[in-house]
Amino acid sequence: MAAPVGFDVLVVGSGAAGLAAAVTAERAGARVAVAAKGSLQSCNSAKAQGGIQAAFGDDDSPELHAQDIWRSSHETADMRLVEVLTSEAPGAIHWLEELGVAFTCENGGYRLARCGGASAKRLLQVGDRTGHAITKSLRDAWEASSGTSFENAPLRELEQTQAGWRATCGEHVIDASTVVLAAGGRCYRVAQERGELSTNHPGATGEVTELALALGAESRDLEALQYHPNGGAWPGNMQGYSIPETTRAYGAVLLNANGEEFTDSLGPRDQVSQAIFDEVEAGRGVETPDGRPAVYLDTTRIAEADAEVSLPYMLRRYRAAGIDPLAEKILTYPVLHYQNGGLVIDADAQTTLEGVYACGEIAGGTHGRNRMMGNSLLECVVFGRRAGRAAARN
Numbered sequence: 421m422a423a424p425v426g427f428d429v430l431v432v433g434s435g436a437a438g439l440a441a442a443v444t445a446e447r448a449g450a451r452v453a454v455a456a457k458g459s460l461q462s463c464n465s466a467k468a469q470g471g472i473q474a475a476f477g478d479d480d481s482p483e484l485h486a487q488d489i490w491r492s493s494h495e496t497a498d499m500r501l502v503e504v505l506t507s508e509a510p511g512a513i514h515w516l517e518e519l520g521v522a523f524t525c526e527n528g529g530y531r532l533a534r535c536g537g538a539s540a541k542r543l544l545q546v547g548d549r550t551g552h553a554i555t556k557s558l559r560d561a562w563e564a565s566s567g568t569s570f571e572n573a574p575l576r577e578l579e580q581t582q583a584g585w586r587a588t589c590g591e592h593v594i595d596a597s598t599v600v601l602a603a604g605g606r607c608y609r610v611a612q613e614r615g616e617l618s619t620n621h622p623g624a625t626g627e628v629t630e631l632a633l634a635l636g637a638e639s640r641d642l643e644a645l646q647y648h649p650n651g652g653a654w655p656g657n658m659q660g661y662s663i664p665e666t667t668r669a670y671g672a673v674l675l676n677a678n679g680e681e682f683t684d685s686l687g688p689r690d691q692v693s694q695a696i697f698d699e700v701e702a703g704r705g706v707e708t709p710d711g712r713p714a715v716y717l718d719t720t721r722i723a724e725a726d727a728e729v730s731l732p733y734m735l736r737r738y739r740a741a742g743i744d745p746l747a748e749k750i751l752t753y754p755v756l757h758y759q760n761g762g763l764v765i766d767a768d769a770q771t772t773l774e775g776v777y778a779c780g781e782i783a784g785g786t787h788g789r790n791r792m793m794g795n796s797l798l799e800c801v802v803f804g805r806r807a808g809r810a811a812a813r814n
């Protein structure tokens with residue numbers, strides 16, 4: 421084990437939340453380290469395709485955005501956090517643009533899509549590789565800074581000291597005044613335990629949450645895991661792929677074996693997933709060639725021009741697998757996707773442990789028990805920046 425090294429702020433995790441926190445803390449003048457379980461690139465954030473919400477439409481506002489979250493969460497979200505999230509969303513988008521993220525535009529403004537549970541078009545996109553674009557710009561900003569990265573350095577132990585916290589990350593012992601936990605969720609591990617498919621990265625295993633809980637941190641809604649309504653069901657190499665929700669925003673609908681629409685395809689995620697489970701249970705689903713349950717997603721209703729601008733990656737992947745989604749319906753079934761709950765935080769992203777902050781999927785409250793799509797990347801940026809600022813102040 422190497423001799424301890426000291427920093428003002430230690431950020432655990434290099435997804436969108438961790439990098440937003442690290443860049444912000446470093447720009448505030450702190451000596452910052454990022455410790456990641458694998459490489460800096462390995463995270464769920466980079467896999468995000470659909471987009472990020474912010475109220476830019478003429479018929480939209482941060483208040484309407486907040487109301488949609490409240491309704492989609494079944495009135496379980498922490499509205500103090502939600503108001504921060506929605507009011508700071510436009511500023512977060514401009515910050516990302518300053519870092520180099522080029523959101524897809526049309527007619528002199530952003531190209532906005534309506535996502536499940538939203539009452540207005542509010543989803544900004546970078547084609548269908550939004551998470552890749554955001555994490556790349558954040559990583560470039562981080563790597564150009566004076567910060568220190570520890571890769572292949574999983575957090576294994578965390579203990580309070582007189583001056584702050586001591587963390588054991590792989591072979592490194594790191595002392596820091598404050599710690600930002602941004603280690604994501606646990607759906608990869610849970611899916612493995614249940615024998616189910618997941619959209620998640622193999623690093624999404626949840627041990628950092630457990631460390632925090634063992635130290636006495638409070639949590640909320642931890643058992644509320646979210647299924648993505650549209651996991652790829654066939655062909656085999658698309659199983660577990662999350663078909664972007666923007667397919668439905670741009671006209672695709674869910675159909676049962678009889679070709680009937682059985683649910684509002686743009687309803688909140690939990691309702692759409694449950695409707696699919698129920699339809700299959702009632703015997704109106706279809707079966708994949710390898711015997712898995714599924715329903716149809718009729719992607720042939722998407723206009724080719726929309727697909728080319730907003731779904732190029734999805735089209736490429738399916739076409740490479742021998743299926744053209746604009747010419748034939750595709751098979752889909754819900755897959756484990758997101759940890760809705762997590763560590764309790766306040767508006768500065770501080771957990772109930774002194775000097776320990778949490779942001780991104782590891783934190784709870786912003787989505788209550790049911791997240792709307794596009795609000796997770798937003799949460800990473802808004803609360804990542806808040807966590808970075810507050811952690812650098814202490």
Ligand SMILES: Cc1cc2nc3c(=O)[nH]c(=O)nc-3n(C[C@H](O)[C@H](O)[C@H](O)COP(=O)(O)OP(=O)(O)OC[C@H]3O[C@@H](n4cnc5c(N)ncnc54)[C@H](O)[C@@H]3O)c2cc1C
Pocket residue numbers: 432433434435436437438455456457458460462463464465466467468469470471472550551573574575576602603604605619620621623624625626627628662757758779780781782793794795796797798800
């Ligand atoms: C396929 C897919 C598509 C998605 N699409 C969208 C979308 O369109 N819009 C949207 O808003 N959201 C989307 N999401 C959700 C969103 O991307 C994630 O919830 C969010 O990016 C999580 O960010 P994060 O920074 O909290 O965690 P992650 O991005 O998962 O990063 C976690 C980091 O913590 C590290 N880590 C884990 N354990 C340890 C440890 N013990 N020690 C040190 N480091 C550790 C990991 O290596 C990683 O660097 C999608 C998710 C997936 C999987």
